[in-house]
Amino acid sequence: MSEALDPKTAPTFPMAAHELLGDAQLRKNVRHATNVIQAKRKRVVEEMPDWQELRESGKQIRRHTMRHLDFYLEQFERNCTAAGGVVHWARDAEEARRIVVGLVKAQSATEVIKIKSMTTEEIQLNKALEAAGIHAYETDLAELIIQLGHDQPSHIVVPALHKNRSQIREIFMREMHLPELGEAPQDLADAARRFLREKFLRVKSAVSGANFLVAETGGVCIVESEGNGRMCLTLPETLIAVAGIDKVVPRFADLEVLLQVLPRSATGERMNPYNSIWTGVDPSDGPRAFHVVLMDNARTEILADEEARQTLHCIRCGACQNACPVYQQTGGHAYGSVYAGPIGAILTPQLQEMHHAQSLPYASSLCGACYEVCPVKINIPEVLIHLRNKVVKQETAGLRLLGNAEAMALKSVALIFRSERRFRAAQRLGRMTEWPLVRKDGQGEGWIGWLPGLLGGWTDVRDLREMPKQTFREWFEERARGTRDQRKTDIKGRRAADGH
Numbered sequence: 001m002s003e004a005l006d007p008k009t010a011p012t013f014p015m016a017a018h019e020l021l022g023d024a025q026l027r028k029n030v031r032h033a034t035n036v037i038q039a040k041r042k043r044v045v046e047e048m049p050d051w052q053e054l055r056e057s058g059k060q061i062r063r064h065t066m067r068h069l070d071f072y073l074e075q076f077e078r079n080c081t082a083a084g085g086v087v088h089w090a091r092d093a094e095e096a097r098r099i100v101v102g103l104v105k106a107q108s109a110t111e112v113i114k115i116k117s118m119t120t121e122e123i124q125l126n127k128a129l130e131a132a133g134i135h136a137y138e139t140d141l142a143e144l145i146i147q148l149g150h151d152q153p154s155h156i157v158v159p160a161l162h163k164n165r166s167q168i169r170e171i172f173m174r175e176m177h178l179p180e181l182g183e184a185p186q187d188l189a190d191a192a193r194r195f196l197r198e199k200f201l202r203v204k205s206a207v208s209g210a211n212f213l214v215a216e217t218g219g220v221c222i223v224e225s226e227g228n229g230r231m232c233l234t235l236p237e238t239l240i241a242v243a244g245i246d247k248v249v250p251r252f253a254d255l256e257v258l259l260q261v262l263p264r265s266a267t268g269e270r271m272n273p274y275n276s277i278w279t280g281v282d283p284s285d286g287p288r289a290f291h292v293v294l295m296d297n298a299r300t301e302i303l304a305d306e307e308a309r310q311t312l313h314c315i316r317c318g319a320c321q322n323a324c325p326v327y328q329q330t331g332g333h334a335y336g337s338v339y340a341g342p343i344g345a346i347l348t349p350q351l352q353e354m355h356h357a358q359s360l361p362y363a364s365s366l367c368g369a370c371y372e373v374c375p376v377k378i379n380i381p382e383v384l385i386h387l388r389n390k391v392v393k394q395e396t397a398g399l400r401l402l403g404n405a406e407a408m409a410l411k412s413v414a415l416i417f418r419s420e421r422r423f424r425a426a427q428r429l430g431r432m433t434e435w436p437l438v439r440k441d442g443q444g445e446g447w448i449g450w451l452p453g454l455l456g457g458w459t460d461v462r463d464l465r466e467m468p469k470q471t472f473r474e475w476f477e478e479r480a481r482g483t484r485d486q487r488k489t490d491i492k493g494r495r496a497a498d499g500h
């Protein structure tokens with residue numbers, strides 16, 4: 001993971017967004033891709049007469065699971081173990097990394113193939129593997145583009161959504177040493193297939209995430225569109241699945257609901273082309289060793305917060321990202337985390353109590369588009385407001401002075417707004433002040449680019465229009481006065497002409 005996606009070093013959302021808004025190509029790519037996916041989603045959702053009932057069922061399954069998470073996790077462990085799997089428990093990212101590295105090293109392996117997994121991105125697993133002398137090959141096409149381009153994922157489902165075809169062609173030609181390559185999707189897919197096929201056949205260990213863990217059977221469910229996941233699940237000798245504890249579902253039958261809403265919401269498909277459910281080991285087929293790492297990494301703290309708990313209901317479909325007007329403008333990198341968009345704005349601050357993450361609950365207009373498309377009905381705006389409350393409480397507790405200064409500033413503004421006389425005086429004062437008229441991008445005039453003190457929080461990331469020379473009311477009164485005077489003059493003139 002690059003520093004820009006490391007919550008410890010990433011810039012705050014407003015700072016990163018300000019920079020990314022200047023990248024016209026990136027904005028065009030993101031807007032185009034999200035519009036295409038949204039249109040596909042809309043088509044396949046509208047053909048479902050029971051879509052709202054499915055959403056409600058999804059919500060109930062997830063809510064019930066979270067209420068009894070301890071029970072279902074233990075049930076999963078029992079059933080997975082009985083089927084020949086080995087379950088490991090990891091308290092945090094550090095422990096999860098240590099377990100995976102240890103398991104790969106125990107096979108004396110120096111390479112692993114990987115199925116796209118946001119959980120392994122969350123814990124920066126590739127970096128830890130590299131540090132231990134193990135090279136990880138991403139096998140999902142979009143993840144491969146990101147890896148070869150030394151880039152960062154910007155979307156949960158479509159990590160290379162910010163790249164267009166000609167950019168991907170350049171990356172492939174450079175990194176795969178191809179003298180020629182077409183730009184058609186077929187050409188790019190063929191190049192990736194040739195590059196990956198040899199790895200599938202050679203590498204003996206695989207690392208995956210999990211879309212769902214089925215408690216009733218001990219199975220790990222992985223859905224994907226390219227078949228790379230199926231290759232990783234079946235060909236290697238050792239398979240290691242890393243999953244957050246929130247991925248468990250009680251019954252096999254629950255997949256009936258979740259496997260309908262997930263692909264429709266994620267990629268606008270009626271069904272994922274590849275749905276694999278892996279349960280333990282079988283001497284006649286597949287990996288000889290199967291490990292599941294169940295990772296907490298702050299999830300139990302989220303679980304303990306009743307108002308924020310619904311964050312854990314997420315099935316990582318990415319629909320909220322595509323629908324979000326903020327994400328559509330900034331793309332995913334502005335969120336400083338592998339979890340971008342509305343789900344990132346509520347999940348990252350809870351996973352990482354870092355300074356930068358405190359800006360994420362404000363990275364939303366609270367328009368509610370994310371809530372409307374969420375297939376398990378997570379009320380993201382509600383959680384955002386709850387987190388904003390927490391941020392304010394933390395800041396006022398830690399920085400009492402700043403809290404007081406902010407409270408005083410707001411009281412002064414309220415005082416001004418309550419009286420027309422004071423409001424007009426403030427406007428006059430504003431017009432008399434010599435504002436530093438410098439726009440941050442150096443373009444145009446009449447913009448205030450810097451304000452002192454607390455007001456600087458606004459101009460840190462936005463330019464403000466210069467105070468107008470005249471208020472609308474003054475302009476209107478002047479015009480009305482002028483019209484009145486003109487009318488009087490006209491009447492006088494007519495009377496004089498009539499000899500009165």
Ligand code: SF4
Pocket residue numbers: 156265313314315316317318319320321343370373374375376377378
């Ligand atoms: S919050 Fe809802 S819409 Fe967003 S990724 Fe999670 S499940 Fe999908």
